[in-house]
Amino acid sequence: MDDLERELRDLSAWLETPDPPEVVTRVRARLAAPKRRRWRYLVAVVSTALVVAALPPGRAALADAVAGLLRFAGITISTSSPPALPTGSPSPLPAQRPAGFDEAQRAVRFPIRVPAKLGPPEQVLVADPDSTGSHRVATLLYRGGALRLDAFDGRLDPVFFKQAGGPGTQWVQVGEEPAIWIGGPHPVSYVDRDGAVRVESARLAAATLVWQDAGVTYRLEGQLTVAEAVGIAASLT
Template sequence: MNSSNDSDDISGFAELEAELRALSDALAVPEPSPPADVARAVRATLEREASEATAPNRGVLRRFRLRGSGKSAPNGGMRASDPAVSGRRRFRLRQKIAAVVATFLVVLIAATPQGRAAVVSILRFAGVEIRVGEPAPLPSGAPSPLPGERRVTLAEARTQVRFPLLVPTVLGDPADVRIADGGRVVSMFWPGIRLDQYDGRLQSTWRKELGPPWPEEVTVDGVIGVWIQQPHGLQYTPATGPPQELRLAGPTLIWQHGPVGMRLEGPTTIVEARQLANSVR
């Protein structure tokens, strides 16, 4: 085996090690660190990859023996010192280390609050913006009403909004109906149940910031919905002005019925929530 090839691999690994150390310094993730067993596993993998990269290549040695015995060597008898062979080995080494580093970063993100806070997924669905990442502090104090909220009858509400109003047939007519924000939202109330209806084609009417457990995808009357099982902070984005913190919301089912965005709050299980939602007419 050509010693210059090993030297090239060792040199390449040293360069990568230097780059990784620089990356580690740049990340500067404060305590807490990833769990000790995770760190040990990642280190062992890195050391194993380095060892394999710098150890004698048995496949190359076999080709040398075949060539010396007069037999045909695979791959046209390429020598380890050939630039193509050396380049491929360095490329494979970089691929392996890149994969290990990627795995380590995923573990780092999952294991530290700083990492989790840096990764936020935003789901805009049926007029609701759901931010999934590090949860925001839960609101405390008295709930705030929607802007311009006022009580009306169901018949009055139907004449004052631009979208059709629906009612869960298993619940019957609501005990209380309120219209808010110039007819943007209609809220219906039954004992322990609240149903908000709004124009679901709007980009963002409500906002929720969640940590684990993550929202669950469900099917409601043949369409996709989202079930949020834990209590969470609820914000409302008015027609004009910044978002407003409203209150602590309970488990909620969100879906869209034609042009109408639906937000059902109160059922404690997904089975109960779907039963009510499927009856909306």
Template sequence: MTDPLIRDLRALGDHLPSPEPTAALTAAVLARVATEPVPVKAGRIRRLVAWARARWRALVSLLTGLVLVGALTPPVRAAVAEWFGIGAVEVRTTTGAAPPTAPPPTIEGGVTLEEARELVRFDVVVPSALGAPSQVGVSADRMVVSMAWPGVRLDQVGARLAPYFVKTVYDEVEFTMVDGDEALWLPSPHEIVVQSPGGAQRAEPARLAGRTLIWQTGNVTLRLEGDLDRARAVEIAESAR
């Protein structure tokens, strides 16, 4: 007859994913094991099996928790966001002091909102919480529509495989929600560059960006930048129609 402990552990292993263990995960397991009593002296193997059987529920819970923790803890989630980004925006983290706050740049070569909608191949939205924009522009490659209000800028990027904006942040990335979908909140000033479709940085230099909310609507990526707190940024994003 199969030992119940072995049967249950095998069943658990068949249904759980097996990600590559990280240094942090290994350290957590070793720290937890170190707190448990260890059988010693004669009959070590027999005592170890008995000890494991007595604690099999705790061991199963520990293994399950360690496998699932990567999907729950903010540092790991931030690493996932850094790797995949959101839509056309890629976020990279670094160490050091955050740069000084800079206001959003003005928009060059302005067009009307109607002209912008005719120039691009995606739906352009306007946040009703901000009203009509004071400036509207379209990038030379017709991939980005930018809008400006006093102290606030909104960029909308059409679908593409490679990142369009690459952001280097000096603070922890925060997760929030916009209309029920996950979004990223960058709470401190950071550098931003524009990439070509092949992944090379474009000729224009990196610039500083302020607090920024990043989210997606369908196949369009949006980034709202300005002197806003997270609650106000989400409110503006959810009013975009």
């Protein structure tokens, strides 16, 4: 439970306390003070409930203490066990295809924004169209594909599933918004519209920053430091 308590203390920093704040204050005091064993389960349950209740829906991050899952902005991250490395060649996202920037913008239902620090992408991809032809994911590629920015509507069901173990996963900020940084290689898979993890899409991802802005989730992946990634994210135009 020590790891869980540490994660819950980190999450408590993102709480936007409603009025009256007495309950939140008491729970934060419990988290900060030395803990007796009999309080551990109570604090875990109450703190998780407060995260769900106090954060607005667009920024909500839900920690599942039992399954070891973190759900944030349309991405599910498993931290319960060491990640299993994918084998074989990963398949692309469903019905993925290249598109011109203007064509890609017409193909998705959210604005495609470009980081000013990177400039125009070398290639744009769209993937997973529905019955109306509206695509679920847009991807901007840079540096020969070694640096990628995925964008999708984070208010929809989960789109990516990640497995991340060790100390490399941490909360950071992009502007005033919370973000998650996964600082090392980790398996990532696509989650289809039925909620099933597409095992054949599993691949080893590089360091990744995940954040949300105006309901759109962004996933920046590449050989970057956390400071570089946050700077790129903050430059979206």
